Amino acid sequence: MRKHSCKIEAIEVEKVFSADSEDEVHALGPLNLQVQDGEFVCLVGPSGCGKSTFLRIVAGLLNPTTGRVDIGINPENPTPISMVFQDYGIYPWKTVEGNIRFGLEISGISKSRTKEVADHWLERMDLTAFASSYPDTLSGGMRQRVAIARALAVEPEILLMDEPFAALDAQLRQLLQDELLTIWQKEQRTVLFVTHSLEEAIVLGDRVIVMSSRPGKIVLDQKVPFERPRSPELRAQSDFNEFKNELWLCLKGEVEHYLERVNSVEGKIGSNNEG
Amino acid sequence: MKGEAQTDRDLLSRVPTLADTNPRKYNKRRRLIETFLAVGVPGSLIALWQLGFHYEWIDNRFYASPWEIVSSKKLREAELWSEIWTSVQRMLKGFFAGSLLGVLLGVLMGVSRLLRAALDSLLTALYTVPKLALIPVFVTLFGFGDLPRIALIAVTVFFFVWISTMSAIMGVEDGYREAALSFGANKWQIFRHVLFPGALPQIFVGLRIAAGVAVLMLIGVELVLASDGLGALIEKGRTLFLPELTYVGIAISALLGLTFTYLVRILGRVLVPWAPEDQTPNQN
Ligand SMILES: Nc1ncnc2c1ncn2[C@@H]1O[C@H](COP(=O)(O)OP(=O)(O)OP(=O)(O)O)[C@@H](O)[C@H]1O
Ligand SMILES: [Mg+2]
Numbered sequence: 133m134r135k136h137s138c139k140i141e142a143i144e145v146e147k148v149f150s151a152d153s154e155d156e157v158h159a160l161g162p163l164n165l166q167v168q169d170g171e172f173v174c175l176v177g178p179s180g181c182g183k184s185t186f187l188r189i190v191a192g193l194l195n196p197t198t199g200r201v202d203i204g205i206n207p208e209n210p211t212p213i214s215m216v217f218q219d220y221g222i223y224p225w226k227t228v229e230g231n232i233r234f235g236l237e238i239s240g241i242s243k244s245r246t247k248e249v250a251d252h253w254l255e256r257m258d259l260t261a262f263a264s265s266y267p268d269t270l271s272g273g274m275r276q277r278v279a280i281a282r283a284l285a286v287e288p289e290i291l292l293m294d295e296p297f298a299a300l301d302a303q304l305r306q307l308l309q310d311e312l313l314t315i316w317q318k319e320q321r322t323v324l325f326v327t328h329s330l331e332e333a334i335v336l337g338d339r340v341i342v343m344s345s346r347p348g349k350i351v352l353d354q355k356v357p358f359e360r361p362r363s364p365e366l367r368a369q370s371d372f373n374e375f376k377n378e379l380w381l382c383l384k385g386e387v388e389h390y391l392e393r394v395n396s397v398e399g400k401i402g403s404n405n406e407g
Numbered sequence: 408m409k410g411e412a413q414t415d416r417d418l419l420s421r422v423p424t425l426a427d428t429n430p431r432k433y434n435k436r437r438r439l440i441e442t443f444l445a446v447g448v449p450g451s452l453i454a455l456w457q458l459g460f461h462y463e464w465i466d467n468r469f470y471a472s473p474w475e476i477v478s479s480k481k482l483r484e485a486e487l488w489s490e491i492w493t494s495v496q497r498m499l500k501g502f503f504a505g506s507l508l509g510v511l512l513g514v515l516m517g518v519s520r521l522l523r524a525a526l527d528s529l530l531t532a533l534y535t536v537p538k539l540a541l542i543p544v545f546v547t548l549f550g551f552g553d554l555p556r557i558a559l560i561a562v563t564v565f566f567f568v569w570i571s572t573m574s575a576i577m578g579v580e581d582g583y584r585e586a587a588l589s590f591g592a593n594k595w596q597i598f599r600h601v602l603f604p605g606a607l608p609q610i611f612v613g614l615r616i617a618a619g620v621a622v623l624m625l626i627g628v629e630l631v632l633a634s635d636g637l638g639a640l641i642e643k644g645r646t647l648f649l650p651e652l653t654y655v656g657i658a659i660s661a662l663l664g665l666t667f668t669y670l671v672r673i674l675g676r677v678l679v680p681w682a683p684e685d686q687t688p689n690q691n
Contacts, residue, residue, distance in 0.1 A: 237600070
């Protein structure tokens with residue numbers, strides 16, 4: 133096996149979706165990206181630019197159409213990669229505890245150890261009182277904590293997070309961001325984190341990657357200049373906002389491009405309706 | 408209308424109702440009303456039926472009154488109960504065999520495209536064949552004992568359970584499957600943790616329908632192809648010109664269907680605790 137200098141290396145990755153060869157969607161790339169071991173990388177970009185698609189390729193749920201992604205893992209780890217999905221993906225037929233245990237059960241870890249780990253995460257995510265509730269009876273924030281606990285409980289080397297906090301209110305979002313930072317700073321996993329919020333990307337990431345509108349390519353790959361450990365107060369600093377504006381200028385162009393396309397489609401629909 | 412609105416203030420108030428302030432009392436009352444309706448509606452229909460006899464709107468040479476059915480001497484004969492038992496056994500055997508096969512093949516075809524391609528149109532074609540038309544074939548295949556009767560019930564049940572199981576398995580959302588894949592789950596684990604529990608509520612819908620269908624089929628088969636059991640009883644009533652007997656048979660098979668469907672529903676509720684059964688919103 134080739135020795136990897138980095139944890140994740142994407143080389144000329146492209147993804148084209150085609151139901152039939154007639155209407156193809158060029159969703160992603162070509163994209164080149166290197167992520168070092170233990171790095172926290174945030175991906176931002178306009179809607180539909182292929183962020184989720186890229187994460188799914190890394191997770192092994194999709195294959196690239198061209199190019200490759202190499203991932204260096206410890207072969208003894210039963211669950212080297214885990215993912216927190218955009219829409220939670222937790223199971224309505226499992227209790228909170230059952231959901232958290234899920235990844236552990238899949239990897240065949242002993243019952244007693246599973247129980248221990250699950251209890252730990254229940255407590256850490258403040259869900260102990262709801263251990264035997266079904267997700268249907270939980271709030272959105274609680275469900276998201278279940279999804280995060282489920283992904284972290286298996287101690288993955290690489291954690292893929294697809295807009296995990298998007299559906300949460302500002303306070304809860306900040307709370308979970310801080311919790312994630314604490315966990316990450318303690319355990320130093322490699323994280324690929326997709327978000328629509330630049331602020332979130334800067335608070336959490338070592339690097340922020342701005343992607344173009346579809347097909348998503350990297351238009352900016354910027355190291356975040358703030359020291360760790362970062363405190364929540366960082367958000368109020370003036371250089372934080374300066375950095376954020378700098379990124380926004382770059383992202384703005386792409387979002388405008390995206391909006392133009394949406395509007396032109398709407399224009400077409402409008403004119404069709406008239407005609 | 409407009410004039411009325413003006414006397415009211417423009418105020419929309421959301422206030423607690425009894426359901427919110429005293430849920431226990433509310434639920435008790437609701438259950439009472441529901442039970443009353445569940446018993447009352449069929450009860451009044453039966454009463455109407457009885458009245459029809461009393462006032463001779465209905466010809467009692469051809470039809471039996473509820474009272475005649477309930478007070479029938481037949482009901483106190485041990486023979487009747489052995490007929491019922493015969494029928495129940497046939498139905499249960501047929502139902503279990505049919506639903507077991509149905510779930511099994513439904514699951515296999517739900518997960519395997521190839522198997523679907525191979526069997527889907529064949530089974531769909533067979534599905535539409537009226538099963539009673541197959542009696543001669545089944546008798547040739549299984550002889551004259553109970554086996555062809557049970558097999559006919561099983562086959563009918565099979566198709567209902569097979570279709571609902573297959574579509575339930577295919578209908579489990581991709582996101583759930585992907586989440587399991589992302590944790591490295593193998594095929595069996597995906598089935599055990601995701602596909603099967605995800606499909607279970609829908610499978611139980613199929614089983615409930617099949618439970619009713621099993622009773623239908625039971626009576627149908629016994630009418631044509633048996634000298635004992637409820638269907639034969641009904642037929643005997645007709646040929647011997649004893650409407651009472653026929654109606655006793657019909658009433659009992661209706662009750663049998665009711666009980667059996669209900670039992671399957673209870674089983675479903677126990678096995679699918681995450682899906683609240685009654686999801687109609689409270690409307691006052
Ligand atoms: N299974 C699929 N089949 C066909 N097209 C797909 C499929 N999945 C994604 N796409 C298309 O690929 C493009 C990128 O989708 P993707 O979900 O990766 O976007 P995204 O960047 O995550 O967007 P968002 O920020 O809105 O979540 C979209 O145009 C989408 O329509
Ligand atoms: Mg997405």
